[in-house]
């Protein structure tokens with residue numbers, strides 16, 4: 001196996017935690033002497049120094065105004081240059097909005113194997129084996145790379161950040177960027193929330209299983225009200241226009257940590273789980289006993305939410321009176 | 322203006338997923354299929370451009386016979402023409418091979434805009450869009466939440482974490498991998514469905530497109546060793562009994578947590 005290249009990611013001036021997780025995966029499958037890293041951005045040398053000693057190994061810095069903001073084109077060019085420079089045959093990125101955007105392009109450019117959003121990686125008999133979810137978390141797949149070059153993205157949070165110490169070096173590489181066919185304009189922060197779920201102690205959320213918009217005020221809101229909590233939702237509910245975006249819990253919505261989270265008709269896709277798994281206690285109500293939400297819930301009911309939720313609402317009301 | 326929309330037919334979101342005995346994929350016989358949810362939003366976005374200005378919308382899909390149904394639905398919604406790559410030798414292709422086929426169609430069609438979904442609801446790879454862009458040497462954006470044409474440029478908003486957005490400007494031709502919720506998707510009207518029957522639907526093979534060597538199980542750079550039901554970890558304690566029993570069990574727990 002050739003060298004392994006970690007593409008680290010900057011976020012608000014520091015290297016993201018998920019990049020340190022990549023270091024854990026890299027150290028798991030390669031000899032420390034084979035680990036290379038890339039840090040892209042402006043004025044990143046200090047961060048690169050730290051990263052090299054915490055699993056990153058030999059770090060290359062590409063420091064250029066062209067990459068001060070994420071751009072698929074410029075990142076692609078920088079990463080390809082460093083792959084060549086470091087003789088890397090395994091390239092790891094985090095499955096973040098920039099990682100998932102550029103990684104498949106790299107794989108196509110290199111005619112490489114590409115595996116996205118993996119939660120684990122292993123080296124078995126000199127072959128790289130990857131584990132990832134399919135069908136929105138309902139099934140898992142074990143895949144094998146069968147190509148000389150492999151590009152993979154890893155799910156943030158799937159492993160712990162690297163804890164060891166490595167011998168690091170930092171060098172920089174000049175890349176002369178081509179003329180770009182795309183341009184970063186601006187980042188817009190999330191709209192201010194009329195509903196701030198992050199402060200709610202109890203959240204009752206409804207998912208696609210709630211079926212239609214009228215059922216939210218009829219079924220989900222009354223339970224939230226009876227418990228003195230707030231109502232939340234999964235993404236398909238918001239996509240369908242049943243509730244505004246401020247109700248959305250998950251990676252592209254709000255991250256919530258209430259004392260009690262009740263998930264009704266929500267299957268438990270990873271993007272939803274990252275938004276609520278920090279809740280102190282989770283109750284799941286779902287008619288499918290195999291739904292992944294039951295893996296993360298503390299208490300579950302396998303049943304029709306249209307029977308269970310109204311019964312629970314009544315029981316809560318009588319417990320209070 | 323010409324717009325190419327790539328869409329995949331995937332198992333219906335509520336379909337029962339049974340794994341094949343050899344563990345290679347799920348059993349596809351006797352389940353319902355539908356257009357990948359992300360792709361319905363991609364098609365709608367293309368149709369909205371067509372509603373505003375003169376544009377031809379071509380839909381392309383790679384898949385077995387059943388895929389005709391998805392293409393007919395897309396034509397019923399308002400697409401003008403369909404290309405169906407229906408070829409047994411394509412089975413077992415990985416995302417890169419699928420991207421090579423779609424790029425071959427892209428080279429024939431020379432669209433100004435290519436739409437894909439961000440990811441397919443079956444494999445959840447989220448790979449094909451940016452790969453097609455690379456092969457066609459086009460700029461691209463993923464997780465697109467808005468797209469507006471401004472002359473020879475397109476302004477796209479990409480979704481980041483927590484609901485933040487990144488605004489990018491792309492020169493045409495470009496590729497957009499669309500996120501769900503970008504618009505409200507129309508239904509095919511009865512009139513549309515009737516009209517769709519007369520719209521052209523071309524069936525192509527990998528050989529027609531000159532990519533036969535690059536596709537199928539033999540060319541795949543990733544191999545599925547096995548798909549399986551995720552091993553159960555500790556998991557939730559499941560309350561059993563009548564609805565009343567269950568409701569009371571839940572209330573007891575909520576009380577114990579000091580929340581009632």
Ligand SMILES: Cc1cc2nc3c(=O)[nH]c(=O)nc-3n(C[C@H](O)[C@H](O)[C@H](O)COP(=O)(O)OP(=O)(O)OC[C@H]3O[C@@H](n4cnc5c(N)ncnc54)[C@H](O)[C@@H]3O)c2cc1C
Pocket residue numbers: 136206207208209210233234235236237248249250251252253254264265266267268269270271272275285286287288291303304305306334439440464
């Ligand atoms: C980049 C990206 C960002 C994303 N961000 C988010 C996010 O922020 N938040 C989010 O939620 N998702 C997000 N998603 C989408 C995510 O992948 C899932 O598609 C989504 O979470 C599924 O929502 P759901 O569980 O409501 O629907 P489904 O997965 O369709 O599940 C519906 C569930 O309802 C159950 N059900 C149906 N009827 C009943 C009934 N009568 N009684 C009881 N149970 C019933 C079914 O068994 C099923 O388990 C994102 C995806 C991507 C790619």
Ligand SMILES: Nc1ncnc2c1ncn2[C@@H]1O[C@H](COP(=O)(O)O)[C@@H](O)[C@H]1O
Pocket residue numbers: 327328329330357359360381382383384416419423436437438439440441442444445446447448449450
């Ligand atoms: N077989 C296919 N036919 C046409 N388009 C496809 C096919 N597979 C994937 N796509 C497109 O690529 C997108 C991403 O798919 P994937 O990379 O498989 O998650 C989908 O939303 C489709 O737009």
